[in-house]
Amino acid sequence: MISYIIRRCLMAIPLLFGITILSFAIIKMAPGGPSSLMLDPNISKGDLAAFEEKYGLNDPVHVQYLKWVGNMVQGDFGNSLIRRGVPVSEMIMNRLPNTLLLMVVSTVLALIISIPFGIISARKQYTLTDYTVTVTSFLGLATPNFWIGLMMIMLFSVQLGWMPTGGVATLNAPFSIWDRIHHLIMPALVLATADMAGLTRYTRSSMLEVLRQDYMRTARAKGLKENKVVYKHGLRNGLIPIITIFGLMLPSFIGGSVVVERIFAWPGIGMLFIDSAFQRDYPVIMGLTVISAVLVVIGNLIADILYAVFDPRIEY
Amino acid sequence: MKLKQKSLLFIVLALVLSMFLAACSGSTGGNENNNTNNTDNATNNTGNDPEDEEEEVDSNEPVYGGDLILGSTGSPTLFNGYYSSDTASSAIEGFIFDSLIGSDTSFETTLSMAASWDQSDDYMVNTFVLKDGLKFHDGEPLTAEDVVFSLSIPLHEDYDGPRKGYFEKIESIEATDEKTIVITLSDIDPSIHVAFGFPILPKHILGDVPVADLGEHEFNTKNPIGSGPFVFDEWADGQYVRVKAFEDYHEGRPYLDTITYKIVPDADALLTQLATGDVHYYTVPASDYHTVLEWEEAGDLKIESGLALSYTFLGYNLRNDLFKEKEVRQALTHAIDREAIVASIMAGDGEVAHVPESPLSWAYDENVPKFDYDVDKAKQMLEEAGWTPGADGILEKDGVKFSFSLKTNQGNKIREDIAVVVQEQFAQIGIEVKPEIMEWSAFLADVNPPAWNFDAIILGWALSTDPDPSGIFHSKEIEEGLNFVAYSNPEADELMDLNMSTMDRDERADYIKQANALIAEDQPYTFLYYPNAHRAMPVNLEGFEFHARLEYYNIHKWWLKQ
Numbered sequence: 001m002i003s004y005i006i007r008r009c010l011m012a013i014p015l016l017f018g019i020t021i022l023s024f025a026i027i028k029m030a031p032g033g034p035s036s037l038m039l040d041p042n043i044s045k046g047d048l049a050a051f052e053e054k055y056g057l058n059d060p061v062h063v064q065y066l067k068w069v070g071n072m073v074q075g076d077f078g079n080s081l082i083r084r085g086v087p088v089s090e091m092i093m094n095r096l097p098n099t100l101l102l103m104v105v106s107t108v109l110a111l112i113i114s115i116p117f118g119i120i121s122a123r124k125q126y127t128l129t130d131y132t133v134t135v136t137s138f139l140g141l142a143t144p145n146f147w148i149g150l151m152m153i154m155l156f157s158v159q160l161g162w163m164p165t166g167g168v169a170t171l172n173a174p175f176s177i178w179d180r181i182h183h184l185i186m187p188a189l190v191l192a193t194a195d196m197a198g199l200t201r202y203t204r205s206s207m208l209e210v211l212r213q214d215y216m217r218t219a220r221a222k223g224l225k226e227n228k229v230v231y232k233h234g235l236r237n238g239l240i241p242i243i244t245i246f247g248l249m250l251p252s253f254i255g256g257s258v259v260v261e262r263i264f265a266w267p268g269i270g271m272l273f274i275d276s277a278f279q280r281d282y283p284v285i286m287g288l289t290v291i292s293a294v295l296v297v298i299g300n301l302i303a304d305i306l307y308a309v310f311d312p313r314i315e316y
Numbered sequence: 317m318k319l320k321q322k323s324l325l326f327i328v329l330a331l332v333l334s335m336f337l338a339a340c341s342g343s344t345g346g347n348e349n350n351n352t353n354n355t356d357n358a359t360n361n362t363g364n365d366p367e368d369e370e371e372e373v374d375s376n377e378p379v380y381g382g383d384l385i386l387g388s389t390g391s392p393t394l395f396n397g398y399y400s401s402d403t404a405s406s407a408i409e410g411f412i413f414d415s416l417i418g419s420d421t422s423f424e425t426t427l428s429m430a431a432s433w434d435q436s437d438d439y440m441v442n443t444f445v446l447k448d449g450l451k452f453h454d455g456e457p458l459t460a461e462d463v464v465f466s467l468s469i470p471l472h473e474d475y476d477g478p479r480k481g482y483f484e485k486i487e488s489i490e491a492t493d494e495k496t497i498v499i500t501l502s503d504i505d506p507s508i509h510v511a512f513g514f515p516i517l518p519k520h521i522l523g524d525v526p527v528a529d530l531g532e533h534e535f536n537t538k539n540p541i542g543s544g545p546f547v548f549d550e551w552a553d554g555q556y557v558r559v560k561a562f563e564d565y566h567e568g569r570p571y572l573d574t575i576t577y578k579i580v581p582d583a584d585a586l587l588t589q590l591a592t593g594d595v596h597y598y599t600v601p602a603s604d605y606h607t608v609l610e611w612e613e614a615g616d617l618k619i620e621s622g623l624a625l626s627y628t629f630l631g632y633n634l635r636n637d638l639f640k641e642k643e644v645r646q647a648l649t650h651a652i653d654r655e656a657i658v659a660s661i662m663a664g665d666g667e668v669a670h671v672p673e674s675p676l677s678w679a680y681d682e683n684v685p686k687f688d689y690d691v692d693k694a695k696q697m698l699e700e701a702g703w704t705p706g707a708d709g710i711l712e713k714d715g716v717k718f719s720f721s722l723k724t725n726q727g728n729k730i731r732e733d734i735a736v737v738v739q740e741q742f743a744q745i746g747i748e749v750k751p752e753i754m755e756w757s758a759f760l761a762d763v764n765p766p767a768w769n770f771d772a773i774i775l776g777w778a779l780s781t782d783p784d785p786s787g788i789f790h791s792k793e794i795e796e797g798l799n800f801v802a803y804s805n806p807e808a809d810e811l812m813d814l815n816m817s818t819m820d821r822d823e824r825a826d827y828i829k830q831a832n833a834l835i836a837e838d839q840p841y842t843f844l845y846y847p848n849a850h851r852a853m854p855v856n857l858e859g860f861e862f863h864a865r866l867e868y869y870n871i872h873k874w875w876l877k878q
Contacts, residue, residue, distance in 0.1 A: 032757035050476050083393045085532025094553045153588050165589045167555060171576055172383055265580040265589075267554025274581070275391060280757055 001308065005301070012297045016290065017069075023289040024065050027282060033057060034081045034280045055081055068286060077290075078283040082276075088287040092269060096291065098168060099268030102260070103253045105184055106191035107246070114196045115239070118203020122211060122238075123230065133200065141197035145256060149190045149263035156186065166265035187264040191256050195249050202245050203238065210238040240311050247303025250296050378859060382876035383574045386868070387586050387595035391579050392557060394536040395548070397515040398469050399477040407868055408577055411559045412453075413515030413542035414566075416444050416463065416497075421863050423676070423781035425509050429458070429516065429543065429566065439504055439819045442512070446495040451564045452518050453547045460491035465519035467499070467511070474528040482511040506819055507782040516543060545570045545872035555579060571859070571875035590617070590852060597857070599867055600850045603729045605665055608852050617852050623676055624849035625864040627669045628731070628776040629841040630722075630738065634802045636771055638720055645839040647697035649687035651745050652738060656689075658845050661733045665850075669843035672785055672835050676864050678821065679783035679828040684836035694745050703746075711746040719748035720771035725759045731774045734844065738774075765796050776847075781865055783828055786812040789835050803840035 033052070052058050056067065071078055077088040114137075121133045156163040164170065164183050173179065210216065211234060219229045258270035269288055276284040308314045392404040395412060416430040427433060429450055434443040450458035469475055470483040485505035490498055501508065518541050525533055535541070540548050545567070546559035557577040561570045578595055580586040587604055589595040591611060600608045600619070612619050630652070632639040639645055654668045670686045673679055703711040703718055711718040722738060724731040735751035742749045749772075754762070762769040777788065786793065790812050793799035808831045815827035836843075851867065853860060856877040863869030 030758065032761035047476070047478055047480050051478075054476055079532065083537060084399060085534065086394075086537050091553065150584055150588075153585065158588050158591050161592070165592050165594050166580060166585055167578075167594075171385060171556060171578065171594075172558075172574070262582045263585050265555075265578075265582070265585060267552070267579075271554055271581060278755070278757060 001305075005305070008301050008304070012301075015297065016293055019293045020069065020072075020286065020290060021065065024068070024286060025061070027277070027280075027285050028061050028064075030277075030280065032280055034282070068283070072286075072290065077287040080276075080281055080284050082279045082281045082284075088283045091272065091284060092287055092291055095267055095269045095272050098266060099254075099257055099261070099270060101184070102188055102191060102257055102266060102268060106188040107195075107253070109188055110192040110195045110199055111242075111246075113192065114199035115203050115242070118200045119207055119230070119235070119238075121200065121204040122207035125208060130204075133204075137197035137200045140193045143193070145190055145194060145259045146263050148193055149186070149260060152186050152190065153263070166263070168266065187260050187266050190263075191253065191260045194256050195252065198245065198249070199242065202242055206241045207234065207238040210234045213237075236310065240307065243303050243306045243310060247300045250299035251292075254292050254295065376858070376877065378571050378873075378875040379878055380569070380571050380573070380875070381878075382572050383576065384572050384854075384857075384874070384876070385576045385578050385594070385596045387578055387580055387589060387598035389579075389581055389583055389586055391554065391581075392551075392577075395540040396517070396530070396533075396536040398466075398475075398479055398517075399531045399536065401478050404577070404579075408557050408559070409515060409540075409542075410544070410866070410868060411546040411575060411871065412540050412544045412548050413517070414544040415513045415515050416446075417509060417513050419509075419513070419781055419865075421861055421869070423678075423865070433512075440501045442499045442501070442508075444497045444499070444512075446497075447566055448495075450543055450566055452520075452543050453541045453562055454518070454521075455564075456518065456520050458516065458518075458543050459494050460497045462516050462519045463497045464489050464491045465523055466517045467514060469517075469527060469530065470511075472527040474526065475530075476528065477531055479514070482507075482514075486511065504817060504819060506816060506824060507780075507784060510780075510782065518542075546575060549574070565872065567872060570872035572871075575871065597851065597853045600852050601729075602662055602665055602847055602850075605848075605850050606663055608850070612852075615855065618855050618857075619850050619852050620860060620862050621848050621850045622862045622864055623667070623674065624778075624847050625674050625676055625781070626776050626778045627672070627674060627846050628734075628774065628844045629669075630734075630844060631773050631775060631801045631841045632839075633768060633770055633772065633800075634804075634840060635768060636720070637716070638718060638771070641701055642838055643697050644701050644703075645842075646687050647694045647701070647745075648742070648747075649839055649842040650690045650694035650697065651747075652741055652842055652844075653689040654842075654844055657734055657737055661730055661737065662845065662847070666845040666847045669846050670836060671832050672789065672841070672843065673783055673828070673832055674779050674846060674864075677779070677781075677783040679825045679832075681829040681832065683829075684833045686836075687839065687842075691745060698745065705746050709746055710748050717748065718746065719750070721750045721752050722772045722774065723752045723754055723759060723762065723770050724774035725756045726753050727756070731776075734774055763800050765800065768800055768802070774844075783825075784812070784815060785828060785831060785835070786816060789831070789840070801840050803835070803838065805834055805838060808834040808838075 034057070056064060059067075068078065077092075080086045080088055080091060083091070117133050117137070121130045124130050152163075153165055157165040163186055166183075168180065168183055169175065170179050170183075211230070216229060216234055219233045220226070224232075254270070257268055258274055260266065261268045261270040262274065269291065272284065273288050275281075276288065386407075388404055388407070390402060390404040392400075392408055393402055394400050395405060395409050397406070397409045397413065400406065400409065414429050416428060417433065418426050418428045420426050429447055430444045431447045432445045435441070444463070446458070446460060446463070452458055467483070467486075467489050470477065470480050471486060471489070485501050485503050485508060487500045487502040492498055499512070521541060522530065522533065522535060537551070543566070545562055545565045547562045549558040549560045551557045556579060558574055559577075560574045561572060563569050578589075580589055580595070583601060583604070586595060586598065587600075587607065590598050590600075590608070608617070608619060611617055632645055632648070634640065658664060658666045658668055667675070671680060671682060671684050675682075698711060702713045704713070706712040706717065722735050724735050726732070732751075732753055735753070739749040739751055761767060763773055763775070788798050789803050789808060790797075790799065791804035791806075791809050794802050794804065811827045811831035811834070815824045815831070818824060849864065851862070854876065857874060858877055859870075859873040859875050861869055
């Protein structure tokens with residue numbers, strides 16, 4: 001197991017380099033640059049050239065990349081071009097906790113909501129309940145995040161006044177746990193909707209699979225109550241595939257948080273990603289890419305380890 | 317095997333993610349006033365203007381207290397007017413910093429920290445005397461030394477910020493005593509007041525910092541200290557910037573206790589925050605004006621409106637053979653129903669423009685050649701220019717079709733709609749238009765030198781309080797400047813030069829009016845409309861004065877009625 005984890009970590013290194021090369025190439029291919037944002041007759045070409053020279057924006061792309069990588073492996077992500085002098089690491093650390101909080105809470109929400117519905121769907125296969133759950137989950141999958149978010153704000157915040165409109169906490173108010181939770185509910189729910197559909201369907205099909213197994217029949221034959229059969233004997237095996245799915249869902253959480261953070265003014269890395277992409281703030285974009293990639297790699301690794309924990313048949 | 321597949325899947329996912337990020341859309345900078353043209357540095361104008369009360373006679377005395385939350389879709393970058401170039405940063409710099417002079421609602425220069433400003437007869441020597449008892453937020457006195465230090469920053473050879481241009485005519489800056497600053501010019505510069513309005517920074521904090529490192533100094537983001545009406549309190553990245561009243565401000569403590577500049581990136585989300593009272597003050601985009609008007613009628617807020625200091629235009633790339641002839645450009649303007657555009661797309665909220673200058677300016681003169689909506693005339697003029705309908709109904713000349721792309725930036729709904737309307741209206745006279753909506757940075761990269769990769773564009777100019785049109789229409793600005801349509805008229809050039817060689821306002825106005833008439837005749841742009849600015853605020857906000865250029869004009873005089 002230990003050697004497997006080490007192997008996986010070593011494999012992640014070339015993978016991360018590949019991702020950074022691709023990201024660097026893509027963002028450098030995007031037209032424009034940080035200096036083209038300055039549309040002002042009093043800014044002379046000379047001034048802009050000085051700016052570009054100072055930050056090495058005129059070097060060949062591979063030189064820029066190598067410089068960046070050289071600093072990065074030493075733990076230096078450089079400074080923002082737009083916020084001149086502010087370290088990228090500081091900007092990311094300001095925001096990362098918010099995004100992680102949102103991701104963890106929405107993951108938990110997605111699991112808490114999807115798994116029971118998936119099980120109900122499986123146990124009542126081809127009934128009205130099953131169809132209702134299926135249709136609802138597909139609706140959730142098909143509706144865009146930003147629309148659900150705005151509708152929820154319109155209903156719960158503007159019309160009913162039950163929920164805050166956005167942000168992480170009430171402005172100019174003392175810190176309180178309840179206030180933080182209150183602000184977290186809607187964005188976490190919206191972020192969870194996208195994955196709930198998939199999780200529900202997976203739970204349903206894998207439970208159906210399990211319900212048909214011989215050992216389940218044995219349990220029933222022993223005279224156990226159906227509930228006990230399902231939850232004691234079936235559930236653990238039924239949930240194994242969900243772990244894999246969860247590992248693969250991580251990137252979608254990061255992608256989805258971009259939209260949700262924007263709608264709910266949630267100051268996470270998604271919002272920073274967007275701002276930096278528009279401003280062509282290359283060091284910040286690259287820093288965020290590395291952080292996101294590392295998160296995904298770690299997430300996948302955890303999923304694989306959990307898989308082994310839950311499924312004794314697996315050996316690495 | 318399983319692992320291999322998974323890694324592959326993951327790479328694909330990561331790629332898709334980065335693609336999504338590289339190609340994702342938003343409206344950064346795509347709001348109504350996105351381009352600065354000779355931007356007045358948004359200094360807090362805190363002039364000794366006469367006590368002109370609002371129209372309603374208020375027997376109430378202003379009261380102290382209250383927290384005001386301002387809404388913004390843009391995030392600030394850094395708080396140092398010599399290095400920042402975005403509106404959010406400028407706004408906050410206006411709260412924290414103060415300057416020698418400012419401008420009032422009719423764009424006349426007012427004194428702020430200067431008690432007097434004397435100009436020599438040849439306008440070359442400017443003597444400023446500071447008010448008594450000026451202080452920085454940390455309690456240190458503000459002296460002539462600080463002024464010399466600050467205004468000399470852009471003159472330094474190591475300065476790498478974007479503001480050099482305003483200071484080019486300054487020969488020397490010196491302090492003759494504690495309170496007196498003498499600034500000598502090398503040449504006449506009618507817009508030099510812009511340089512004199514730059515913020516004053518504390519020499520006792522930044523004096524020893526090499527100019528090359530000033531842009532990166534943590535003063536700009538962690539601890540900006542000025543002498544303006546509000547003291548920097550906290551910047552929660554991506555959330556808000558809070559400032560609090562400065563007790564020792566030279567015009568007296570501001571009435572408001574705190575101002576919170578709240579960042580809500582999504583315009584729709586920001587609008588809902590205005591509805592729920594999570595944001596108190598917001599300059600509403602034209603496309604949402606009618607929604608907010610209903611809220612005003614319901615008594616939830618009030619709106620103060622006025623002309624914005626800007627215009628929106630359709631610009632033609634004169635390097636393109638299609639647009640070489642003046643008559644063709646005039647015909648194109650005849651074919652666009654600008655009245656209908658304002659009436660339908662803007663819901664009547666704006667004025668049709670004919671002149672490259674705002675009606676708010678002292679150099680505005682509407683006596684220019686006008687090309688009103690007249691489809692028959694447009695067709696006739698194009699025919700006279702040799703354009704005849706081809707087999708597919710599209711105009712042709714010498715085997716070339718009259719077909720071009722029309723680019724504008726994403727996120728500005730009104731411009732996107734105009735592109736569609738223009739496409740339809742040009743189709744009626746046999747011209748094919750292909751609208752292209754582009755991400756802001758990519759759009760600018762296409763429009764700016766040296767690419768000039770466009771046929772026609774829809775864009776807006778936020779104008780300076782100084783009406784000199786050289787920055788946009790002088791032929792010397794073609795190669796590297798903002799004259800990206802490559803408009804060149806020697807006669808107009810000469811008039812623009814003359815306007816910049818005198819300090820006499822009537823003379824200048826006369827030259828500018830003549831130049832603008834020539835530009836209007838030549839129609840390098842179809843001037844579309846002058847937008848209005850609508851500022852939504854609490855019903856009980858008093859002391860507000862509408863300023864076309866400064867969203868938070870004289871904010872230290874605002875107060876909340878209890």
